[in-house]
Amino acid sequence: MDIIYVSYNSQKWIDMCFGSLLKSDYDLKKVNVWIVDNASTDRTTESLKQFQSSHGASFGSFSILESEQNLGFGKANNLGFQNGKDEIACFFNIDTEVYPDTLRKLEEDISASEDEVGLWELRQFPYEHPKLYDPLTHEGTWSSGAAFAVRRSVFTQAGGFDEAIFMYAEDVDLSWRIRSFGYKLKYVPKAVITHYAYQKANEVKPAQHVNSVINNLLLRYRFGGPLTILKGHYRFLRCMSAPEAFPGSKKLLLLAYLKHFGKIAHFRKKSFLGPHKKGVAQFIGFDYSANRQGAFYENEFPDETPLVSVIVRTCGRPKVLRETLLSLRAQTYPNVEVVVVEDGEDCAGKMIREEFSDLNILYHATGEKVGRSKAGNTAMELAHGTYLNFLDDDDLFYADHIEVLVKTLERTKNRAAYAYAFETPVDVESRDPYIYKVHHYLEVYKTKFNRVELCYHNYIPIQCIMFEKSLFEEYGGLDESLDALEDWDLWVRYACHTDFDTVEKTTSVYRVPQKRDVSEKRQKELDDALLLVREKHKSYVQRVSAYDLAMAYEKQLN
Numbered sequence: 001m002d003i004i005y006v007s008y009n010s011q012k013w014i015d016m017c018f019g020s021l022l023k024s025d026y027d028l029k030k031v032n033v034w035i036v037d038n039a040s041t042d043r044t045t046e047s048l049k050q051f052q053s054s055h056g057a058s059f060g061s062f063s064i065l066e067s068e069q070n071l072g073f074g075k076a077n078n079l080g081f082q083n084g085k086d087e088i089a090c091f092f093n094i095d096t097e098v099y100p101d102t103l104r105k106l107e108e109d110i111s112a113s114e115d116e117v118g119l120w121e122l123r124q125f126p127y128e129h130p131k132l133y134d135p136l137t138h139e140g141t142w143s144s145g146a147a148f149a150v151r152r153s154v155f156t157q158a159g160g161f162d163e164a165i166f167m168y169a170e171d172v173d174l175s176w177r178i179r180s181f182g183y184k185l186k187y188v189p190k191a192v193i194t195h196y197a198y199q200k201a202n203e204v205k206p207a208q209h210v211n212s213v214i215n216n217l218l219l220r221y222r223f224g225g226p227l228t229i230l231k232g233h234y235r236f237l238r239c240m241s242a243p244e245a246f247p248g249s250k251k252l253l254l255l256a257y258l259k260h261f262g263k264i265a266h267f268r269k270k271s272f273l274g275p276h277k278k279g280v281a282q283f284i285g286f287d288y289s290a291n292r293q294g295a296f297y298e299n300e301f302p303d304e305t306p307l308v309s310v311i312v313r314t315c316g317r318p319k320v321l322r323e324t325l326l327s328l329r330a331q332t333y334p335n336v337e338v339v340v341v342e343d344g345e346d347c348a349g350k351m352i353r354e355e356f357s358d359l360n361i362l363y364h365a366t367g368e369k370v371g372r373s374k375a376g377n378t379a380m381e382l383a384h385g386t387y388l389n390f391l392d393d394d395d396l397f398y399a400d401h402i403e404v405l406v407k408t409l410e411r412t413k414n415r416a417a418y419a420y421a422f423e424t425p426v427d428v429e430s431r432d433p434y435i436y437k438v439h440h441y442l443e444v445y446k447t448k449f450n451r452v453e454l455c456y457h458n459y460i461p462i463q464c465i466m467f468e469k470s471l472f473e474e475y476g477g478l479d480e481s482l483d484a485l486e487d488w489d490l491w492v493r494y495a496c497h498t499d500f501d502t503v504e505k506t507t508s509v510y511r512v513p514q515k516r517d518v519s520e521k522r523q524k525e526l527d528d529a530l531l532l533v534r535e536k537h538k539s540y541v542q543r544v545s546a547y548d549l550a551m552a553y554e555k556q557l558n
Helices: 011-022 044-058 073-083 102-112 152-158 170-180 206-223 226-241 249-268 318-329 349-355 372-382 401-410 451-456 469-475 486-495 516-537 546-557
Strands: 002-007 032-037 061-066 088-092 096-098 117-125 147-151 184-195 308-314 336-342 361-365 387-390 416-431 434-438 442-445 465-468 500-513
Touching: 002 011, 002 044, 002 073, 011 044, 011 096, 032 044, 032 073, 044 061, 061 073, 073 088, 088 152, 102 117, 102 184, 117 170, 147 152, 152 170, 170 184, 170 206, 206 226, 206 249, 226 249, 308 318, 308 372, 308 401, 318 336, 318 349, 318 434, 336 372, 349 361, 361 372, 372 486, 387 401, 387 469, 401 416, 401 465, 401 500, 451 486, 451 546, 465 469, 469 486, 486 500, 486 516, 500 516
Parallel strands: 002 032, 002 088, 032 061, 117 184, 308 336, 308 387, 336 361, 416 500
Antiparallel strands: 088 147, 096 184, 117 147, 387 465, 416 434, 416 442, 416 465
16 A cells, blocks of 8 residues: 655654554565655655664655645645555655554454545544544445545545645545445454544544635535525625624635635636535534544553443344444444344344354344343343443444543443443334435433432443443342333432543434334323333432532523
8 A cells, every 4th residue: 555644844753653554463575665755844855864774674664745735635635646556555644653453453444445435534532523423334424634534536436635725624625525436335343543633532633624614615506506505605794794703804704815816716626526426415513524523532552351241132123223333333442242132032143143143243132022221131141241231222322432532431439330322313214124214313312410400310221331240239120120220210219329431522423213103102102101200219219419400400400
């Protein structure tokens, strides 16, 4: 593969960036490095040449291209690409470090991908854009330009980076043009790269702020109609009427806005797009996709990797279960046991043995129907993990769910932690084959822990929470007389003995029926169960601080 970097006054990153490549467990003789220097005025080129002299022989090739002027991000990357020759071209920012297994994991995913996948985006630490991706296929709508790999033929067909974009949004533009030619973009969560893009969370960068606003408007000319363009101008006017993002921001925005009129003709050209351009673009304010919570969640690998047992309850629908197991196969956390308990006869055992032999799965069918709660308790009894996490057979984890919660529990005294979830209303057309339509990704479940509010209603879907198995051993499991709200009853009981940590990051998907008749039947079952659970809760005694009471009261007033 070719790896292309652009440098500009980047001396402080040189040793760290390329030193990390030397620690790779990948065969570096298969790597050709191309660095395009954008007329740096510090000692960047001297540092690059010193590294080339000392370590260049470790690579297939290590080349430095010196520009006499600052070409901008896109044009400089295009120059590096044109000098390369390998079928896979990687574009990495120079303020990045790879992990020892990054290139190997990336190559494994590329090799396993279908021909229709044209681009692979790496996962970024410590911060990454929280844009939505499919938790099953990992397909996304656009990819970050800081760390991705692309087929040479695809990049060439799409025309490379648009050199009229000096900085910011060039990656969105490229992503959408690649998709307009019928190719897919894939997120690779197991190939991780550290990107030192921000010194702190929520940092405002002047160049990023200005260029992001103006380039968002320019992309609307290329990919949107008159209404989309009009909304872009409206967004600009709102920026000009809002408080300054930093001193002088409005003046810089106005100057850039005036200059953008000279670029409109270029961005109106449709020849840049392929035949599948309809529907590739999405403008949501200044964003380009729906987002998950957690833009500035600080990603870190856990220091230890205790066994986590994921409890999967299922009942006679292996084709539905398959998707849940696929989301577990994709987990970035390495030490997972999947405990599948089938409520009734063995319907899923054959599918599990044939398709998921690579997973550490413990499968048990109860034979006779015992109910959801009994099935869950059986699974918790069978589980060997230090931590337990439910995932019912029609719900999904994003790739980092287990990793994020283990890291949270690793650094807290509390015995349970939960992250946020999307509620996704779906229309199920068929169970076998499993065919359905997702209507929305709703941010319903994003409430910080408050034990008073938890006693009032359940704001933690069952798959969101990870807890110590010792809680089950000490305080029991699901109430087997309940067939609905059994998870809420369990959380209230456990909250009598520990606080729960809240991770403000969306890491799972909770599916609910879209059809009105199915939804109404489900709601009736929940309403009936509520009466039973309320009666049970009369015997639950918690210690509650005056602060918790005040916060709960304040929320009710608001």
